[in-house]
Amino acid sequence: MGFDELYNAARSKLNTTRTTRNGKMGHVAAALLTDKGNVYTGVALDLPSSIGFCAEHNAISTMVTQGEYRVDKIIAVYESGNVLPPCGRCRELISQVGDSNYNCEIGLPDRRVAKLKDLLPERWDARYLQ
Numbered sequence: 351m352g353f354d355e356l357y358n359a360a361r362s363k364l365n366t367t368r369t370t371r372n373g374k375m376g377h378v379a380a381a382l383l384t385d386k387g388n389v390y391t392g393v394a395l396d397l398p399s400s401i402g403f404c405a406e407h408n409a410i411s412t413m414v415t416q417g418e419y420r421v422d423k424i425i426a427v428y429e430s431g432n433v434l435p436p437c438g439r440c441r442e443l444i445s446q447v448g449d450s451n452y453n454c455e456i457g458l459p460d461r462r463v464a465k466l467k468d469l470l471p472e473r474w475d476a477r478y479l480q
Contacts, residue, residue, distance in 0.1 A: 356381045360427040373397035380405035382424040406440040419448040425457030
């Protein structure tokens with residue numbers, strides 16, 4: 351499966367909803383492909399008082415719930431249809447869920463693709479992996 355299919359899987363989950371307390375949900379969606387060929391999706395929840403999580407976190411937690419830990423590819427899509435690079439927290443989460451995830455491919459704007467290790471250099475825990 352390529353990034354076009356992952357993009358479409360993520361985009362199909364977009365469903366922007368505003369909450370009564372000025373929060374926003376479903377305005378970012380993510381889709382990931384595992385080493386076993388399974389696709390998991392998730393949406394962001396951006397709520398007041400710093401409550402919520404990124405779409406990538408939601409997709410990853412669903413993957414882990416199913417007993418999988420290896421991300422081969424991941425992409426996030428904003429409500430406008432634009433691709434978003436993962437934030438620093440998401441990059442770190444991807445790397446910590448499984449050591450091999452450091453080599454996963456990330457869908458970026460303008461149809462670019464990068465490996466996580468290129469977006470998260472100078473790994474803080476490198477000495478523990480030796």
